[in-house]
Amino acid sequence: MYDVIVVGGGNAALCAALMAREAGASVLLLESAPKAWRGGNSIHTRNLRCMHDAPQDVLEEAYPEEEYWQDLLKVTGGQTNETLARLVIRESSTCRDWMRKHGVHFQPSLSGTLSLSRTNAFFMGGGKALVNAYFRSAEALGVQMRYEAPVAHVELQDGVFKAVVLGNTHERIEGRSCVMACGGFESNREWMREAWGQTPEGDWPSDNFLIRGTRYNMGAVLKDVMNQGADMIGDPTQSHCVAIDARAPLYDGGITTRLDCVSLGVVLNKNAQRFYDEGEDFWPKRYALWGRLVALQPGQIGYPIIDSKAIGRFMPPVFEGVKADTLPELAQKLGLDVEAFMKTLNDYNAACHAGTFDHTVFDDCYTEGITPPKTHWARPIDTPPFYGYSVRPGITFTYLGFKSDERASVYFGGQRSPNLFAAGEIMSGNVLGKGYTAGVGMSIGTAFGRIAGTQAAMAAKTAASQHSSRISA
Ligand SMILES: Cc1cc2nc3c(=O)[nH]c(=O)nc-3n(C[C@H](O)[C@H](O)[C@H](O)COP(=O)(O)OP(=O)(O)OC[C@H]3O[C@@H](n4cnc5c(N)ncnc54)[C@H](O)[C@@H]3O)c2cc1C
Helix, strand or coil: CEEEEEECCCHHHHHHHHHHHHCCCCEEEECCCCHHHCCHHHHHCCEEECCECCCECCECCCECHHHHHHHHHHHHCCCCCHHHHHHHHHHHCCCHHHHHHCCCCEECCCCCCCCCCCCEEEECCHHHHHHHHHHHHHHHHCCEEECCCCEEEEEEECCEEEEEEECCCCCEEEEEEEEECCCCCCCCHHHHHHHHCCCCCCCCHHHHCEECCCCCCCCHHHHHHHHCCECEECCCCCEEEEEEECCCCCCCCHHHHECCCHHHCEEECCCCCECCCCCCCCHHHHCCCHHHHHHCCHHHCEEEEEEHHHCCCCCCCCCCCEEECCHHHHHHHHCCCHHHHHHHHHHHHHHECCCCCCCCCCCCCCECCCCCCCCCCCCCCCCCCEEECCEEEEEEEECCEECCCCCCEEEECCEEEEEEEECHHHHHHHCCCCCCCCCHHHHHHHHHHHHHHHHHHHHHHHHHHHHHHHHHC
């Protein structure tokens, strides 16, 4: 029997496995993906949001706890557990030495992406290098690993973990404790349909969603343990959801399919109407809002429109945009109604109040007299060539998860399980009721992965000593 069974093979699972092993536990890690695809969404990441009170190696200036907390409070609209959020924030200031010990290297922020040099530490080689380093370190420490080992059932007795059962071989594996770190359910198209439902017109909006990361986050364990009465948190329709190029692949398009020009232009729906303030806030604080906004539009499609003034001011997307010398030609090429398009663009252009454009501050370029307004960085779209893109909702990860606490415990009817824990996306809804701020996904997974691993090792020790005292009694 293993002391600790860790379900999942991404950042949270690896942090849990490493900590449990360091605490002396025997550890088995079960990853549903084949080895070549191990690592879940974590392989697509680039950085971790870190609290710090003074400049630190790759991090500039300071990013104090209170500012981090206010950022989270703002993006979640208050739908966050302050105790757990502050725990994540504090952990983010101390975890990097431990990460380095396990082979993770950091580099300064890349310029021209999301302007994160003060708040986020970037992984040298990205998330793939981080995951590989953790796997190497875990292997060296003696963590047992199995790939193509999808857990289908978590066996419980009155909230006490007993064993897992694999979905493919039906093998039953016993453990003294378990950490569930196997992501959300974003890759499960049927569950997404169930969550998002059908429109009065008969469409299934989620059929038009793309999945930015792994195809293996099917939510099998989430559903299984939820059906056994686990206390849950979060709304199944809430997720980190980015507007991505509509031509992106269904899975694993990763970071390169994101389109970062929204705040430099306007975004129309398929009726050629604007539908939200494109200049509401800085892009790092708003990019994760636009997927959901597009999801709520007819046909779940949006069209960012820019002119040549915007070129060079945002990360170039991997797919080229549609280019035209005139606005009517652009509308035509995008398949939008030319008359409606021109009315929207003409109204917008006429509403732009001339100010001093500065994309690095909340400038005084805003619109007057149109709905919705564009409150910053509003400049007429009048300089050819013009560019247009089509975007779809790109789901990064879902927020429905297990209600948890500062020990990463799972609860059943308000009772804490003594030996079942959760970490990462599968419980991120405790901190992220909605919204997102760049880099906090890895902060949550690292903080709770490490806590869950330590707690699981302790629970296993307790279970083992209870067992031996029963035998000797
Ligand atoms: C394109 C992209 C870019 C991102 N960039 C960043 C970033 O720069 N910074 C940041 O903080 N966050 C970023 N995120 C979010 C980040 O990926 C997640 O918050 C984080 O990786 C979650 O880690 P996790 O371990 O909980 O889940 P994952 O890394 O998704 O791991 C889940 C694991 O569980 C496995 N699994 C699933 N079901 C089962 C099962 N039944 N049995 C066994 N194994 C199972 C999967 O195969 C996978 O290995 C990004 C996400 C994407 C998609």
